[in-house]
Amino acid sequence: MSRHLLSAADLTADQAWEILDSAEQMDAIQNREVKKLPALRGRTVVNLFFEDSTRTRSSFEIAGKWLSADVINVSAKGSSVSKGESLRDTALTVAALGVDALVVRHNASGAVQRITEWVGCSVINAGDGTHEHPTQALLDAFALRRRLGDLAGRHIVIVGDLTHSRVARSNVLLLHTLGAQVTLVAPPTLMPAGVAGWGCTTSWDLDATLAGKVAGDVDAVMMLRVQRERMSGGYFPSEREYAIGYGLGSARLDLLPEHAPVLHPGPMNRGLEISSVAADSPRSLVLDQVRAGVAVRMAVLYHVVAGADPATELEVRA
Amino acid sequence: MILLRGARPLGGPAVDVLLADGRIAGLGDRIEAPDGAELIDAGGAVLLPGLVDLHTHLREPGREDTETVATGSAAAALGGFTAVHAMANTNPVADTAEIVEQVLALGRRAGLVDVRPVGAVSAGLAGERLAELGGMARSAAAVRVFSDDGRCVSDARLMRRALEYLKPFDAVLAQHAQDPRLADGAACAHEGELSGRLGLPGWPSVAEESIVARDVMLARHTGGRLHVCHVSTAGTVEVVRWAKAQGIEVTAEVTPHHLLLTCDLLTGYDPVFKVNPPLRPAEDVEALRAGLADGTIDAVATDHAPHASHDKDHAFADAAFGMLGLQTALGVVIATMVETGLLDWAGLADRMSVRPAVIGRLAGHGRPIVVGEPANLTLVDPGRRWQVRPAELASIARNTPFAGRELPGTVLATFLRGRPTVRDGLLAESRVVAG
């Protein structure tokens, strides 16, 4: 496996299964009294977050600590451009502390990939702009596999603000790698440019899709958060219209086959893209996704960091 | 006095050319070398009128850490240019007679190319009210090209007023066409399959085309002169072609990088390829080449934009827009237009010297290579290839998208009114500090 995890496309199907299998084993640690595995003992992992995120950061922090790594959080929000410090300088300064791995979240697409050009340690993408969020896709696949079994041939529907969703991009890539088929549903203004090249069926009609009339029976539906903080462009007239056209409520739940679960990466806008009934229904995997987060991130840290050479010297590339 | 032996004007038969008193004093098969004349063996190299750049950023005043008028002039001379138009988005903005005269003086002091200051259209580039256009036109800088480049004059009323107001001065308004409502400051990648996949804010072609369409109609309505900066889309070429067919007074320029580079270079998120307007797909590049070949696009203009490494060492969306261009322009145009048979040497001279000089109302440049004309000339060996090494370029900044590439066309010599500014491919007046 590569020493970085930047994109869900970095993983072959075998590598993805390996991570999910390891995550199954590591999941058991949550029930132990001593929640420690020595896999990353003596290693230092830094969560370098340029963008706020309590959930993802805590998830990575616990994952690293349960693997016995030394974990520190560096909040670089508001540094870089506004303070006049280049991204390169920020990254090199942190890496110079002698870290074995950086877990990076940034609000600009591609920022995490740029960082790998400058530092010598392993880099894990915890979300870059609207580009990718590979560990989210992995934990979604973990939760789906537990509910549905093998994902090959399954039909997953992803609904919402696709243009601005890194979760959508990573999920499309990983689900395709794992042999699943994906349908994307959004109003035209929220369909990404060039979506025709993503290998998915697309539809503006959520009802027809969930009823199986667009691309066949649905095995799972993933609702995306309508990202108020990213949108300033007037993509739809009102929250009410969005909820009516693209929200998941009881009526739409009833269109789904019995076995089909509902996913949401969180945090949820209850009443907008997902109703409380849907969010709290027995179909909902939302809490499973959250619980999966730590185990999957432990597996990712193990597979990406454990076998690599420890950073005994500062490796700086020009 | 200088005698060039065996030069080929516009790629024609080899002749000797005598330069004296700032002019072409002789041209013929075999000229006797007068006493005291410096002999330069052109060795069959192509002789062109000195190149004229309609669009350059010299960064002085304000960002002398990236480029100065002197270093930019050096880069221009080494690139075969004898005149450049320095854009107004300096700090302070060149929106008064005082600033443009300062830039003029700096250019004269450097003495390597004729630096023609461009004046801002709106005060402070704010896009709200007209700058002192008359003052700048009447100043010693004799400004004839006005532009808010970097920003679009998006307010239709302001655009109309500017086109009208400039008429008495025989000046042209060079528009950076980018509707800020369709492509805002965050937009940085051609809106299409790649931007969607990479998660980069899209800069749709229509944001340029809709402004150009509006502006040519305003030019028709006002009778003013419009120049379209850095055309980047096939649609814009179509609009300009239609407008010219209507007799509208519109001209257009294209950058060398838009003739060669496509947007798939963005997959590595390297900000050296971040430019405004953005790199586009191959279909647009082909349309731009065809437009330049058939004259719909009048000129090649570099949009030379130096940036410090700390302004580029960011995530793609946060990095500064712009690429160096002065030293690589001729090589790129030879590679994309001459070697492909789209333009002959006369055509290249027309697009890189003759028409730019006309658009900028620049006397003495872009003239025919005949006896009596001012000796603003460039000697280029089209067969001699060279490798672009950022550290060896004359600019202070290093942000060239062609790093490591091999380009055809080594500039052997550049003459500014008969005086060599570049000789043997090096700056004639050595600026190397001794010791």
Next chain:
Amino acid sequence: MPGHATPAPDSRAADPGGKTVLQPDDVGRVLDRIAHQILEKTHGGADLVLLGIPSRGEPLARRLASRIEAFGGVPVALGTLDITLYRDDLRSKAVRPLGRTVEPAGGIDGKLVVLVDDVLFSGRTVRAALDALTDLGRPRAVQLAVLIDRGHRQLPIRADYVGKNLPTSATEQVRVSLTETDGADRVTILEEAG
């Protein structure tokens, strides 16, 4: 669990090469003896837990458990203990896939845990298993049962139950094949190639 493959039988049982030191019947007899020994030493195996160390320790533990149950009449708690994350060579080798750790229903606290593995060599695997056990709980006592003890200990570790003592040189390779993992039961010694 989909995606979690059991190791495919490889060809070594069919054509092992080298010298066979235990035939299929021998393996069965050896396991019978160990089962009796465990019953004897643990006075009937009341609070006994067998933990097999993957990969071949697993089927061996299962076979021992069924024999002990057959001979002693008492059900035996059975589980597996994966030691991948506790290895002392984690950093110097490529990352390995994890095996399964399955605790028996009654856990291991206060029990007598017998670790089961196929070959005892340097002792590092058992050292890792002891660390893994510590993180799982607190057994009353820990013992070790191995099919083969081939010597060359690098740590102060010894087995309580040994199927066969096999003197080897350090360059020789001991191959254990089991029906469950490799298609047939056999133990062979080979010279290390090259």
